[in-house]
Amino acid sequence: MGPGPGPRLQLCAGALRALALGRAVSRPCRGGWTSPRLQARGLRSSNPFTRRQEEEWRRRNRTALTYIAAAAVGMVGMSYAAVPLYRLYCQATGLGGTTGAGRGAERLEEMRPVRERVLKVTFNADVHAGLQWNFRPQQSEIYVVPGETALAFYKAKNPTDKPIIGISTYNVVPFEAGQYFNKIQCFCFEEQWLNPQEEVDMPVFFYIDPEFAEDPKMAKVDSITLSYTFFEAKEGQHLPLPGYQ
Numbered sequence: 001m002g003p004g005p006g007p008r009l010q011l012c013a014g015a016l017r018a019l020a021l022g023r024a025v026s027r028p029c030r031g032g033w034t035s036p037r038l039q040a041r042g043l044r045s046s047n048p049f050t051r052r053q054e055e056e057w058r059r060r061n062r063t064a065l066t067y068i069a070a071a072a073v074g075m076v077g078m079s080y081a082a083v084p085l086y087r088l089y090c091q092a093t094g095l096g097g098t099t100g101a102g103r104g105a106e107r108l109e110e111m112r113p114v115r116e117r118v119l120k121v122t123f124n125a126d127v128h129a130g131l132q133w134n135f136r137p138q139q140s141e142i143y144v145v146p147g148e149t150a151l152a153f154y155k156a157k158n159p160t161d162k163p164i165i166g167i168s169t170y171n172v173v174p175f176e177a178g179q180y181f182n183k184i185q186c187f188c189f190e191e192q193w194l195n196p197q198e199e200v201d202m203p204v205f206f207y208i209d210p211e212f213a214e215d216p217k218m219a220k221v222d223s224i225t226l227s228y229t230f231f232e233a234k235e236g237q238h239l240p241l242p243g244y245q
Contacts, residue, residue: 108184113147114213123152124227131232132160133194138201147210149184154202154228158194165233166192173225180212181224191233 121144123137138153158164170188172178185205194200204226212218 108149108207111147111207111210113145114210115145117146117213119144119146119208119212119221120223121150121152122223122225123154124225125154126227126229128229128231131166131230132164133158133166133230135228135230144208146180146208146212149205149207152204152206152226154187154204155199156192156194156202156230157199158196161196163193163195166194166230167233168192168228168230170226170228173227174221176217177208177212177221177224180209180215180218181226182207182209188228192230 120141122141123139125135125137127133127135134155134157136155138155142150142152144150156166167190168188170186172181183204183206185203187202187204192200192202206226208224
C-alpha cells in the first residue's frame with residue numbers, strides 16, 4: 001500500500017521547500033515530480049506555442065533592425081538636403097519668426113504704403129562660437145512703413161590667415177511678424193566665402209507686407225528686430241531652427 005494522505009502531503013511540502021531553495025526535486029508527489037530545469041528544457045524544445053512565440057520575437061527583432069537601418073540611411077541623406085529644405089519650409093511658414101520670400105515684381109507694383117503705420121526695424125548680428133568672423137550690422141535701426149521697400153547692410157570680415165566659408169540663418173522678433181517680413185535680396189542660407197583678411201558688405205533688401213497693418217495681433221507691435229547668425233559651413237551641417245536653441 002502506498003503512503004496515506006499524511007505522508008503524501010509531507011512529500012509535497014518537502015518538494016515545495018526544495019523548490020523554494022532552488023533545488024532540483026526528484027521525489028514523486030501525486031503522480032511524480034521532475035526537475036524544474038528539465039521541465040523548462042522540455043518546454044523550449046517541444047512546446048509548439050513556445051516555438052511560435054520565439055519565432056515571432058525573432059521576426060519582430062529583424063523588422064526593428066530594418067527600420068533602424070533605414071532611418072540611419074535617411075538621416076545621412078537629409079543632412080545634404082537640410083539647408084535648401086530648411087529654407088523653403090521656413091519661408092513658407094514663417095516658423096520661429098523666419099521672414100517670408102518676396103512675392104515678385106507684381107506684388108511690389110500693387111503695394112500701397114500705409115503711411116500712418118510707422119515701424120522701427122532694429123538689426124542684430126551673432127556669430128557661432130566655431131566661426132572666427134567679425135560680423136555686425138552697419139546701422140542699428142531704420143524706420144519703415146508697411147508696403148514700402150527698405151535696404152540695410154551687414155558687414156562681415158575674416159580676420160584669420162585662412163579662407164573660411166560661412167552660412168547664416170535669420171529670424172524676426174516678435175515671431176508673429178515673420179510672416180509679413182519679406183526679403184527681396186538676402187545673403188542668408190547661401191555660402192559666403194571670405195579669403196584671409198577679406199571684408200564684405202552684405203545687403204538686405206526687404207519690405208513689410210501691407211497686410212501687417214490689418215492684422216489685429218500686430219496692433220501693438222511698433223518695433224521689429226531682424227537677427228542673423230553666422231555658422232561655419234561644413235558638410236552635413238544642421239542649422240538650428242530660427243528662434244529656438
